[in-house]
Every structure is written in C-alpha cells, then in structure tokens.
Amino acid sequence: MHEMDSLLTLLVNGLLHRHVPDHFVILSFLMVLSLLVAFLATRKLSVDRPGVLQQILELIVEVVGKFLDDIIGHHGRRYMPVIGTFAVLILLSNLIGLVPGFMPPTGSILVTLSLALCSFVTYNFIGARAAGFGYLKHFMGPILPMAFLFFPIEVVSHLARPMSLAIRLFGNIFGDHQVGGVFLHLVPFAVPVPFILLGIFVSFVQTLVFILLSMIYIAGAVEHH
C-alpha cells in the first residue's frame, strides 16, 4: 500500500524540483478553485434572476444554516463561517478523490487530524468565551464534591473527540478510495460504477457527519448548566 501522488503534484514537483506533499498541492488547488468560484458567483448578485452559481451557493448556506438553527438554537447562525468553511473544504476534498488522477486530501491522516484539531480548538474557544472561567464547570460533572472523579474522565473524553473525528473521516475516505481502486484494477469497465456512486454518497455523508458533530460539540460548549 504505497502512497501515490496526483498528476498535478507530479507536475508541480517536476516544475519546482522539490518534493511538495500531495495533500498540500491539492488543498491549494481546491482553495484557488473555491475562491475563484466564490468571486465569479458574487460578481453579479441578483434577487430577481439568480444565476446557477448563486443558487448553488445559496443552497449550501441554507442547508448549513438550517442545521445550525436545529442544533445550536436561535443564535446558531453566528457560527456559520467556521462550519461553512469546514463543509465546503471537506466536501470538495472528498469529491476530488473521485476524479481520475487526483488523490483525496482527506485520505491523509495529517489533513483530517488538522481539521479535527481546528474543530477542537474552536469549540473550546467558543465555550470559554461564552462562559469565562465558568466553562470549567463543564468538566466537573453534576456534583461538585465528585469533581475529582469526573475531571480526568471528562478530559479524556474531550481529547478523544478530535481523534475520533480525524480517524472517522480518514478511514472512510481512504477506505473508499482503496475499494474503488481495487475494483477498477479487477474489471476496468462498468463494474466500478456502483463504487463511484457509493463514493459520492460517502463523501456527502462524511461531510455531514463532521459538521454535525462539530455543531453538537459547539452546542454542548455554549449550553448553560
């Protein structure tokens, strides 16, 4: 199971005479692509006759906003920027693995671990900003005299969250890519099509799971005891 580089990475490495990591090149490519799409879509916005790009972007904002309203509550839309960034970045990274010649960046544990750590830092920061020192009460359990028992357990369970977020995303995308590759090797015609469809489904579901769990962690951090 050796790692392969995308064609784009091979091109960049050949031009620069360096060894740039694959996920870095693909993530930069996706960043440029999404910035370009956002720029093109927001150049001429219109209420009466929205263009195709504008409708797609509005759909993303609506879906993420609905989840935020459902899970966090009436002030949930404050966290739209961070959750929306996660959603767009992870969805694009998952889907680009299905394009021939590209490796998915989320199939690398480094990328998913950094995303999960971002989520971890974000929800702890939001919780600490909302409650100040009172945020420590989240780790103390229901009864104060029992705090010395609850504190280690809570700390370990909070530290397990980014690990499980990272391994879930990595395992799903990596495994899906491997399965697709194996079937493409076995029968390079018609048989891999269901696995590509499965890959599209998995890409969307894993994006949904990542942002849903991030929202639930934020909701847990800002709730009052």
Added chain:
Amino acid sequence: MRKKALIVLVGALLLMLAAPAFAEEGGAAAGAGLGKDALGVLAAGFSMAFASAICGLAQGKAISAACEGSARNPGMADKLQIMMIIGLAFIESLALYTMVIIFVKM
C-alpha cells in the same frame, strides 16, 4: 447425454480445485511453513471480518429502530434521521479503528 455433461462438469470442477492446490504446494515449499508475515495477513483479514460483521449488525439494529420510530411518528422523521446518522457514524468508527490498526501494523 446428461451423464456426459455431468462428467465434464465434475472434471472442470476438479481442475479448478487442482490449480490452487498446486499453487499452495509450491508456496509451502518455497516459504517452508507459515512465517510471521503470513500470520499477520491472516490476523488482518480475520479482524477486519469480525469488526465489519458485528458493526453491520449494530448498524442494522440502529437503522431498524430509526425506521420504526419514523413510521410511528412521521413528524419526528427529520430529527430521527439526524440522530441516526450520528449514531451510525459512532458505530462505524469502531470498525474504522480496526482498519487503521491493520494499516499501522502491516
């Protein structure tokens, strides 16, 4: 006529079974017994099989409960779906831990 077809079929089956048998003999002669790598491959296959089998059972239980719930009360279907997906993600991560361990150890 039928007897002839039966003989041909049995012959073909025997030939199919024979090829792996020969291959196994050659492999055993070359490797001289099960090495550490072979045991590792065996363990990897069995652990992934166990993990995915029991994970599948657990996910089936979760999905059937969610389906029953939304059939009884379709108004709750949206909330149940979100909760089901989150639960499935937690169950699935157990099988994925096994896969990651396999890839780390191989």
